[in-house]
Amino acid sequence: VEGLSHDAELTPLQAAFRKHHALQCGFCTPGMIITAHALLSAEPEADAARIQEVLSGNLCRCTGYLPIVEAVMHARAAYRRRP
Amino acid sequence: MTIANRYIGAAIERVEDLRFLRGKGQYLDDLSREGLLHAAILRSSVAHGLVRSIDAVSALALGGVHCVITAADMGGAVPRIPIGLQPLPVLEPFHQPVIADVKVRYVGEPIAVVLTNSPAIAEDALELIRVDIEALPAVVDRRQAASNETLLFEDAGGNLAIRYTASRGDAAAAFEHADYTRQEGFSAQR
Numbered sequence: 001v002e003g004l005s006h007d008a009e010l011t012p013l014q015a016a017f018r019k020h021h022a023l024q025c026g027f028c029t030p031g032m033i034i035t036a037h038a039l040l041s042a043e044p045e046a047d048a049a050r051i052q053e054v055l056s057g058n059l060c061r062c063t064g065y066l067p068i069v070e071a072v073m074h075a076r077a078a079y080r081r082r083p
Numbered sequence: 084m085t086i087a088n089r090y091i092g093a094a095i096e097r098v099e100d101l102r103f104l105r106g107k108g109q110y111l112d113d114l115s116r117e118g119l120l121h122a123a124i125l126r127s128s129v130a131h132g133l134v135r136s137i138d139a140v141s142a143l144a145l146g147g148v149h150c151v152i153t154a155a156d157m158g159g160a161v162p163r164i165p166i167g168l169q170p171l172p173v174l175e176p177f178h179q180p181v182i183a184d185v186k187v188r189y190v191g192e193p194i195a196v197v198l199t200n201s202p203a204i205a206e207d208a209l210e211l212i213r214v215d216i217e218a219l220p221a222v223v224d225r226r227q228a229a230s231n232e233t234l235l236f237e238d239a240g241g242n243l244a245i246r247y248t249a250s251r252g253d254a255a256a257a258f259e260h261a262d263y264t265r266q267e268g269f270s271a272q273r
Contacts, residue, residue, distance in 0.1 A: 001106035014104040018096055026103025027110060 001030035004037065012078030013037055013071075022071035024062030031058045036072045044079035046072075120149055123205035125195040125212050127187035130221035131235065134183055134214065137195060142211040147200035151212065154184035176239035187216060188235050225270065 005011050010018065013036060023029045032055060039046055039054045046054070051072045052065070060068065102108050139151035154161045163178035182193045195212055199205040220233045227233070228242040235242060258264055 001104075005105060010101070010104060017104055018100045019094070021097075023100060023103055026099070026108040029103045029108070030106045033104065 001033050004033065011037075013040070013075040016071040016075040017068070020067045020071035020074060022063060022068040028058055028060045028062075032060065032068055036068075036075070040072065040076060040079040044076055046076070048073060120198045120200070121202045121205045123197050123199070123202070123209050124193045125197070125209045125214070127183060127190055127192040127194055127216070129187055129216045129218050130190050130223070131233070132187050132216040132218045134185060134187060134194065135217055136213075136215045138213040138215075139195065139211075141213070142197060142208040145204065145208050145211060147204040148208050149198045149200070151208070152182070152196040152198070153194065154180065154182050157182070157184075171245065173245055177236050177244045186219075186235075 005014060013033060017023055017029065017033065022032070035055055035058055036051070039051065043050065048069055051069050055065070055068065055072070134154075137153050137155075139153070142148055142151055161180040161182060161184045163175075163180055165178060166174055179188065179192075182196070187194065194214055195209075197205050197208040197212070199208055222228050222233050222235060222242065228235075231241050231243075233242075234240075
């Protein structure tokens with residue numbers, strides 16, 4: 001996750017996590033971000049069920065998962081625009 | 084006079100999110116100090132029993148193990164954990180020890196603490212400690228506890244720590260004039 005954003009700006013995925021309150025203590029966040037990044041890089045059209053399935057290997061005790069799924073859904077647009 | 088607020092109704096971004104999102108969050112496990120030791124706690128797998136012996140010789144022989152602390156190292160009476168909410172003298176005979184001494188009274192009660200150079204060594208050291216516990220009947224529900232057939236704290240003379248009632252207003256009159264009354268028993272898991 002340290003290599004995801006090389007400059008001061010958050011990536012669209014990281015920004016979506018912040019906007020949607022998809023983290024609290026942040027302990028699971030690197031795993032969530034990298035897993036979601038891998039998913040959206042390969043499947044930018046992934047729906048909520050697919051996102052839940054792929055993220056299911058990561059445990060989060062703060063958020064209840066819904067904000068995380070919302071954040072990933074929100075970030076899809078940025079991955080669609082990629083070449 | 085009105086006071087403008089910037090928070091209610093506004094989407095507030097958390098200041099701490101940036102480090103978490105960039106993988107720069109720091110947690111207790113990331114703490115590293117000169118001479119830092121790691122602790123692991125050996126816990127009882129028996130609900131109720133007498134601690135016959137604790138053999139830490141093999142654990143102490145493992146490289147990186149600094150010490151193994153048991154009740155015997157407390158130097159006298161093992162401190163008891165006071166009750167923070169409503170501390171009452173009548174409850175004192177039931178205060179649990181900070182570490183099991185002659186008995187264990189629940190699964191998970193601390194029996195020994197190992198201090199080591201690394202968390203991994205601490206976990207390994209726990210497996211090398213041999214504990215001999217003579218199992219006693221477990222007390223798992225209120226009725227069994229009330230029978231006093233098996234005492235958890237012998238010095239208390241019984242398993243009943245306290246009996247109290249609470250009421251507010253004229254409950255008796257309210258029940259007397261109620262169109263419908265019902266009596267139920269409730270139980271909690273602890």
